[in-house]
Amino acid sequence: MSFDAPDQELQHFRSRLLVAGSFMLLCFAVLVARFGWLQINRFDYYHTRAEDNRIALVPISPNRGLIVDRDGEVLARNYAAYTLEIAPTHFRRADPLFDQLQSVVEITPRDRRRFRKILDESRNFDSVPIRIRLSDEEVARFVARRFEFQGVEVKARLFRDYPNGSLAAHVIGYIGRINERDLERIAAREASANYRGTEHIGKVGLEQSYEDELHGVTGFEEVEVDAGGRAVRQLRRTPPTSGNNLVLTLDRGLQRVAENAFNGRRGALVAIEPATGGVLALVSSPSFNPNLFVDGISTQDWNALNNSPDHPLLNRALASANPPGSTFKPFMALAALTTGKRTADQAIVDPGYFDFGGHRFRDDKVGGHGMVDMYKSIAFSCNTYYYRLAADLGIEQIAGFMDGFGLGSRTGVDLEGEASGVLPSPEWKRTRFRRVEQQKWFAGETISVGIGQGYNAYTPIQLASAVATLAADGVRFRPHLVRYVEDVRTGSRRVIEPEPLLHLPLAQEHVDFIKQAMEGVNLEGTGRRAFKDAGYRVAGKTGTAQVFSLRGATYREKQIRERLRDHSLYVAFAPVEKPAIALAVLVENGGFGSQAAAPIARQVLDYYLLGIEPERPALPDEEASDEIEPAAAAQGVTP
Numbered sequence: 001m002s003f004d005a006p007d008q009e010l011q012h013f014r015s016r017l018l019v020a021g022s023f024m025l026l027c028f029a030v031l032v033a034r035f036g037w038l039q040i041n042r043f044d045y046y047h048t049r050a051e052d053n054r055i056a057l058v059p060i061s062p063n064r065g066l067i068v069d070r071d072g073e074v075l076a077r078n079y080a081a082y083t084l085e086i087a088p089t090h091f092r093r094a095d096p097l098f099d100q101l102q103s104v105v106e107i108t109p110r111d112r113r114r115f116r117k118i119l120d121e122s123r124n125f126d127s128v129p130i131r132i133r134l135s136d137e138e139v140a141r142f143v144a145r146r147f148e149f150q151g152v153e154v155k156a157r158l159f160r161d162y163p164n165g166s167l168a169a170h171v172i173g174y175i176g177r178i179n180e181r182d183l184e185r186i187a188a189r190e191a192s193a194n195y196r197g198t199e200h201i202g203k204v205g206l207e208q209s210y211e212d213e214l215h216g217v218t219g220f221e222e223v224e225v226d227a228g229g230r231a232v233r234q235l236r237r238t239p240p241t242s243g244n245n246l247v248l249t250l251d252r253g254l255q256r257v258a259e260n261a262f263n264g265r266r267g268a269l270v271a272i273e274p275a276t277g278g279v280l281a282l283v284s285s286p287s288f289n290p291n292l293f294v295d296g297i298s299t300q301d302w303n304a305l306n307n308s309p310d311h312p313l314l315n316r317a318l319a320s321a322n323p324p325g326s327t328f329k330p331f332m333a334l335a336a337l338t339t340g341k342r343t344a345d346q347a348i349v350d351p352g353y354f355d356f357g358g359h360r361f362r363d364d365k366v367g368g369h370g371m372v373d374m375y376k377s378i379a380f381s382c383n384t385y386y387y388r389l390a391a392d393l394g395i396e397q398i399a400g401f402m403d404g405f406g407l408g409s410r411t412g413v414d415l416e417g418e419a420s421g422v423l424p425s426p427e428w429k430r431t432r433f434r435r436v437e438q439q440k441w442f443a444g445e446t447i448s449v450g451i452g453q454g455y456n457a458y459t460p461i462q463l464a465s466a467v468a469t470l471a472a473d474g475v476r477f478r479p480h481l482v483r484y485v486e487d488v489r490t491g492s493r494r495v496i497e498p499e500p501l502l503h504l505p506l507a508q509e510h511v512d513f514i515k516q517a518m519e520g521v522n523l524e525g526t527g528r529r530a531f532k533d534a535g536y537r538v539a540g541k542t543g544t545a546q547v548f549s550l551r552g553a554t555y556r557e558k559q560i561r562e563r564l565r566d567h568s569l570y571v572a573f574a575p576v577e578k579p580a581i582a583l584a585v586l587v588e589n590g591g592f593g594s595q596a597a598a599p600i601a602r603q604v605l606d607y608y609l610l611g612i613e614p615e616r617p618a619l620p621d622e623e624a625s626d627e628i629e630p631a632a633a634a635q636g637v638t639p
Contacts, residue, residue: 055222055223055224055235057220057221057222058197058220058221058222058223059196059197059198059218059219059220059221060197060218060219060220060221060237060238060239060240061158061197061198061199061218061240062198062215062216062217062218062219062240062241062242062243063078063158063216063240063242063243064078064158064160064175064200064214064215064216064242064243065213065214065215065216065242065243065244065245065246065488066078066245066246067172067206067207067214067245067246067248068245068246068247068248069247069248069250069251069252069255070247070248070249070250070251070483071251071252072247073252074163075162075163075164075167075168075172075248075250075252076160076161076162076172076207077160077161077163078158078159078160078161079158079159079161080156080157080158080159081132081133081134081156081157081159082133082134082138082139082154082155082156082157083129083130083131083132083133083134083154083155083156083157084101084105084129084130084131084132084134084142084152084153084154085127085128085129085130085152085153085154085155086127086128086130086151086152086153097130097149097152098111098112098130100148100149101130101149101152104138104141104142104145105131105134105138105141105142106131106138107130107131110298111130111131113299114129114295114296115128115129115130117296118177118296127153127155129157130152132157132159132295133159134154139154142154159294159295160174160175160200160294161291161294162174162289162290162291164252165289165291166259166287166288166289166290167252167255167256167259167287168250168252168255168259168282169205169287169288169289169290170204170205170282170283170284170287170315170317170318171205171206171248171250171255171282171415171481172205172206172207172290173202173203173204173205173206173207173208173290174202174203174204174205174207174290174291174293174294175200175201175202175203175207175293175294176200176201176203176293176294176296177199177200177295177296178195178198178199178200178201182201186201193218194215194217194218195215195218196218197218198215198218200294201215202214203293204416204417205290205415206246206248206414206415206481206482208416209414209415209416210246210414210482210485213243213244213246213485214243214244214246215243216240216241216242216243216244217240217241218240219237219238219239219240219241220237220238221236221237221238222235222236222237223235241489242488242489243488244485244486244487244488245485245486245488246482246485246486247482247483247484247485247486247493248481248482248483249273249276249278249279249280249480249481249482249483250279250280250281250282250481251280251281251608253607254271254280254281254604254607254608255281255282255283257603257604257607257613257614258271258281258283258600258603258604259283259285259287260614260617261599261600261603261604261614261617261618262283262285262587262600262617262618263617263618263619264285264286265285265587265588265590265596266285266286266310266316266587266588266589267283267285267316267568267585267586267587267588267590267597268283268284268285268316268317268320268460268585268586269281269282269283269317269460269583269584269585269586269600269601269604270282270283270317270460270461270463270464270465270479270583270584271464271581271582271583271604271608272464272465272468272479272581272582272583273468273580273581273582274468274469274471274472274477274573274579274580274581274582275472275477275498275579275580276477276498277465277468277477277478277479277480277498277499278479278480278481278483278498279413279479279480279481280581280608281583281604282317282461282481283317284314284315284316284317284318285316286310286312287312288305288312288313292305309563315415315417316460316586316588317459317460317461318413318415318417318418318419318459318460318461319417319418319419319459320419320459320460320586321419321420321421321422321457321458321459322457322458322545322567322569322586323452323453323454323456323457323458323545323546323567324452324456324458324463324543324545324569325451325452325453325543325544325545325567325569325593326381326383326451326452326541326542326543326544326569326593327452327463327467327541327542327543327569327570327571327584327593328450328451328452328456328543329377329378329381329386329451329452329541330378330470330514330517330518330541331401331402331405331407331466331470332386332389332390332393332398332450333374333377333378333389333514333517334401334470334506334510334511334514335393335397335398335401335402336374336389336392336393337374337507337510337513337514338401338506338507338510339393339397339401341389341392341393341397342374342389342392343374344373344374344375344513345373345374346373346374347371347372347373348371348372348384348385348388349368349370349371349372350363350365350368350369350370350371350372350382350384350385351367351368351384352365352366352367352368352384353368353384354383354384354387354388354447356387356391356443356444356447357443357444359444361383361384361387361447361448362383363382363383363384364381364382364383365382368384369382369384372384372385374513374517375513375516375517375520378514378517378518378520378521378525378541379517379520379521379523379524379525379526380525380526381521381525381526381541381542383451386450386451387447387450387451389450390446390447390449390450390451391443391446391447391450393446393450394446395424395425395426395441395445395446395449396425396426398446398449398450399423399424399425399428402423403423404476404502404504405465405466405469405470405476405504406462406465406466406469406476406501407421407423407458407462407463407466408420408421408422408423408424408428408458408462409421409423409462411461411462411465411478411479412478412479412501413461413478413479413480413481414480414481414482415481418459418461419459421457421458421459421462422455422456422457422458423456423458424445424449424454424455424456425441426441428455429441429455452543452545453545453546460584460585460586461479461584463569463571463584464479464571464582464583464584465477465479466571467571467572467573467582467583467584468573468579468582469504470511470514470515470573470582471515471539471573471579471582472579473506473508473511474503474504474505474506474511475500475502475503475504476500476501476502476503476504477498477499477500477501478499478501480496480499482496483495483496484496515539515576516539518539518540518541518572519537519538519539519540519576521539521540521541521542522534522538522539522540522572526542526593526594527540527541527542527570527593527594527598529594529598529621530570530594530598530599530601530602530621531598531602534602534605534606535606535609535610536574536575536605536609536610537574537575537576537577538572538573538574538575538576538605539572539573539574539576540570540571540572540573540598540601541570541571541572541593542569542570542592542593542594542597542598543568543569543570543571543593543597544566544567544568544569544591544592544593545566545567545569546566547563547564547565547566547567547589563589564589565589565590565591566589566590566591566592567586567587567588567589567590568585568586568587568590568591568592568593568595568596568597569584569585569586569587569593569597570584570585570593570594570597570598570600570601571583571584571585572601572605574605574609575609580608580609581605581608581609583601583604583605585597585598585600585601585604587600590620591620594621595620595621596620596621598621599618599619599620599621600618602618603618
């Protein structure tokens with residue numbers, strides 16, 4: 001056993017102490033250096049992080065712009081109400097939370113389903129509503145026990161309201177909660193920052209097409225928060241900018257009369273101001289209540305709308321293309337005058353049919369109309385006259401002329417979802433069909449086109465635009481629904497100027513003659529019953545369009561299922577001397593044009609021109625006869 005000398009042990013101890021002390025000093029120096037680097041070099045970064053923990057940036061959604069009619073009557077507005085909401089970061093399990101809240105406010109099964117749906121579809125929102133439109137009593141009860149529910153807050157929200165219910169629903173549209181698809185579109189527009197805190201967006205109608213105008217600019221509020229995330233005090237506030245108001249060309253009174261005139265029947269009506277292209281009324285019947293969609297439509301309501309055989313969500317005025325029937329004839333006559341294929345006084349003998357290519361095309365009147373000139377062909381709707389005219393004009397001339405009136409093309413109205421329709425031509429047929437044998441245009445197909453049947457398919461707004469162009473002596477305007485956009489801050493107005501798309505090279509004497517013949521329709525022709533004793537001069541044309549082929553059978557309306565009956569059409573403008581309104585009416589499966597569509601047009605024109613309120617809806621005229629008599633739809637006819 002050996003022992004080191006005391007001096008040697010002391011030397012070893014001092015060495016170890018020196019090493020340990022040096023190490024500790026080195027570590028302390030590193031800490032001081034790190035601390036200095038963080039305090040000096042990284043001061044701005046960590047100061048910002050600390051402030052972020054202390055200060056919350058809360059988005060303030062803007063007040064959505066109003067939508068009003070031409071006279072300032074409100075069609076879409078906002079109102080404030082309280083909602084019970086929870087931030088997703090504080091959310092754990094729904095059912096225990098709902099059960100706990102149930103003792104304070106009522107949470108219905110529908111509230112639970114809506115909460116889960118919104119949570120699944122909208123995870124980027126700052127908070128998710130549990131209950132909407134709380135009463136003052138419910139708000140007071142919750143505030144008294146607020147400390148029990150971490151992350152649950154009462155917030156004041158703006159809600160969209162459509163005070164007229166289903167009136168003009170297809171025009172105004174509705175807003176709905178922002179979903180993933182909406183977020184993608186917002187991101188594509190680089191507008192994500194402006195939608196922070198916003199939960200709704202325009203889905204259809206003007207709410208969608210004028211979303212940028214109606215939405216406004218999001219504001220922000222800086223608030224100091226405590227450790228629990230609750231606001232302590234407000235530091236700074238940047239107020240939101242309200243969306244702009246839309247003032248429409250639409251006349252709410254006229255819209256109401258037009259919708260009531262349909263009395264629930266399926267169809268559409270479009271009324272246009274010929275001198276500007278402003279849409280005065282746009283009806284798609286049946287309609288729906290847009291208020292159902294604002295907070296998320298219930299499954300029951302959605303199924304009722306979506307599965308209805310009447311398709312109330314379909315905007316028939318823009319998206320439903322049908323043959324125009326005999327409403328096509330005035331344009332055919334004008335084409336004949338313009339091209340020189342006919343003169344106004346040139347007449348034919350109508351035996352009641354027209355033979356072409358071994359096929360007999362029958363007239364609407366058994367035995368024919370006798371001697372028929374152009375005026376009589378329009379006023380009494382003689383099919384034989386237009387069978388022959390179509391053969392003489394040929395499909396290329398017909399298509400070229402009708403294209404100028406916008407038939408078969410989108411009008412450009414400021415609503416989404418417009419169909420283009422079909423203006424038949426050899427070129428259209430080549431692109432429409434795949435098989436070579438189907439692509440050839442046959443001369444016999446032109447005959448049917450001449451009376452508005454065959455491949456012809458136009459939307460009500462196209463027909464209204466075409467007849468408005470005729471009323472304006474060949475000047476075609478783009479139909480539009482917004483008259484001007486109003487800035488709520490400054491009161492300035494951005495007027496949507498009438499946009500003439502085309503000035504057709506028509507001879508005025510030809511246009512005047514067609515107007516005179518169309519006036520004759522209502523004085524002595526197929527529309528005389530509907531416009532008997534009218535207090536104004538009106539030019540119009542009835543029409544009937546087949547829904548399915550008769551295949552040689554005789555058309556007997558009462559023996560045919562209602563949804564297979566002919567469509568009823570009517571186009572008109574008035575007063576003839578200075579047209580203030582032009583319209584097109586479609587009543588699906590309504591029968592003859594004078595029977596269903598013309599009485600609706602009469603009520604609309606009476607109200608707009610004379611201020612006469614109808615006493616009852618426009619009921620079908622069971623005694624009315626039109627260009628297609630039931631007994632005349634015989635074999636071989638394309639009526």
